[in-house]
Amino acid sequence: MEIIENASLKSLNTFGVNATAKYLSHIRNLQDIEALFEWKSNNDLPNLILGGGSNLLFKQNYEGLVAKVDLLGKDIANEDEEAVYVSAAGGENWHDFVMWTIQQGFAGLENLSLIPGCVGAAPIQNIGAYGVELSNTFHTLQTVNLENGDVQEFSKEHCQFGYRESFFKSQTLDKLLITSVTFRLPKKPEWHVNYAGLREALAGEILSAEVISKAVISERSSKLPDPTILGNAGSFFKNPVLPVVEWEVLKANHENLPGFPQAHSEEVKTSAGWLIDQAGWKGYRAGDAGVSDKHALVIVNHANATGAELWQIAEEIMKSVEDKFGIRLEPEPRVIS
Ligand SMILES: Cc1cc2nc3c(=O)[nH]c(=O)nc-3n(C[C@H](O)[C@H](O)[C@H](O)COP(=O)(O)OP(=O)(O)OC[C@H]3O[C@@H](n4cnc5c(N)ncnc54)[C@H](O)[C@@H]3O)c2cc1C
CATH class of the missing domain: 3.30.43.10 (Uridine Diphospho-n-acetylenolpyruvylglucosamine Reductase, domain 2)
Structure with a gap:
């Protein structure tokens, strides 16, 4: 090494x-x-x-x-009557892996097209987009414990997946290195196309993994700044999940407040991007640090902003949203300090 x-x-x-x-x-x-x-x-x-x-x-x-x-490699690990099992090493590029599964004729990961990053990091925050999360098709993952060298396999029930959460994010950061991940892709796919933006783009189309993936790529490219052109880490804050009662009180004062009822709970998810936009941050710029003018949820580096300058904007946003709506936003990316 x-x-x-x-x-x-x-x-x-x-x-x-x-x-x-x-x-x-x-x-x-x-x-x-x-x-x-x-x-x-x-x-x-x-x-x-x-x-x-x-x-x-x-x-x-x-x-x-x-x-x-930078661990590389991917293959079809197994197959039964209902599903194929595909595995990829932790350093494989996530989007390339998704494209590879689609080229093999498999479905299940298409809604997660074009998310940057590597396969090994995808379970850390249970990546999600367009109504689908990694946990929908996750099967197992392998880790090496950097403190004692133990190799371990985790099945879904041990990963404690939640909204942008997992056991690995809350308990084992920098201790368990995820070497590979296996997905179970059903042979009878279930399409998830009811998400706003995707639904309209796919109206009248004959659905397939490839068609959905193309629509997702087009939607994402029109909404999110490309990090190779404008530095960013995607959504900088998680969407707040509020008790229904709290959400209703806010809604009474802000009639356009978005709300997405959460399955199996008395909670409603609202939009962090909407809250930040309402607080006046979209397109804000201080030196080279700023907020995207396309998407209020995305903090951007126009050229040479330092991490401290970007974090200062994040803190100011959190304060102003809390002052205006009484909601404390939680950063999604990991802040290394
Ligand atoms: C433009 C843009 C759009 C995005 N859109 C989305 C989106 O739609 N949905 C979404 O969920 N996320 C999104 N993200 C966030 C990001 O792409 C994902 O969280 C991705 O999974 C991070 O992967 P990474 O390899 O870059 O991880 P890194 O940023 O390198 O690391 C993230 C965390 O994972 C840990 N880690 C990384 N690799 C391993 C490993 N092999 N073993 C153990 N720990 C590891 C790191 O220590 C760190 O804590 C977006 C980001 C950008 C820039």
Whole structure:
């Protein structure tokens, strides 16, 4: 395992923040994982597991070892009467993997097309889009424990998936390295096309995984800034989930407040983007840090904003939304400080 000292992380995070890592290594195979384990036992410094860097904000330089997961490989692991099981290594690009499943004639991941990042990070926040979450088709994942070298397999019931949540996000960050993930893709697909935007785009179409994926890609490209052109980490805040009673009180004062009743609970999800827009932040800019003029939920780096400058805007947004609506927004990306 080669270790690079004082490495720039600019090209390794989609915000394009020019932070550095004291040490950086690329994890390409089992030997590299063993070497990382060894390094950890001999050094009293923290480590950070990095995928595509699309759900992170480096608020400052990282004074430890960043382990960039570059494990590659994907295959059809198994098949039964009802489903095929496909696996991909943690460093595979998520969108390329989705496209590969569609090319094989499999359905189930099409709504999650064009989400940036790697396969190994996808379970961390149970990625979701257009009415579908990773947990819908998740089967198992494999991890290596960087503290004791143990290899473990997790089935769905042990992952504690929730809205942008999992056991790995709440309990084991930087300790369990996800080496591969397996999905169960049903042979009789169930299409999810009732999401606003998608429904209209697909009206009258004969549905297939490919057709839905193309519509998702087109919708996403028209709404979200491309991180290769304008640095961002997608939605910067989670959509707040409120008790029905609280949501109704707010709705009485703000008649256009969006609300999506949550299945099996007395809760309503509202739109963080709507709240931020109403608080006047869309298109805001301070130096190179700002808020997208396309989507109020997306904080952007116009060129050379620092992580601290981007985080300052996030804090100001949280304060102003709380002052106006009494709701404390929760950041979605991991803030590294
Ligand atoms: C333009 C844009 C649009 C987006 N749209 C969506 C969306 O629609 N839905 C959605 O859910 N997200 C979305 N995101 C957020 C992001 O793409 C996802 O969260 C993605 O899964 C992050 O993957 P990554 O490889 O970049 O993870 P990173 O940002 O590198 O890491 C995220 C977290 O996962 C951990 N991690 C990474 N790899 C591993 C591993 N192999 N083992 C253990 N831990 C690991 C890291 O330590 C970190 O805590 C978007 C981001 C952008 C920039």
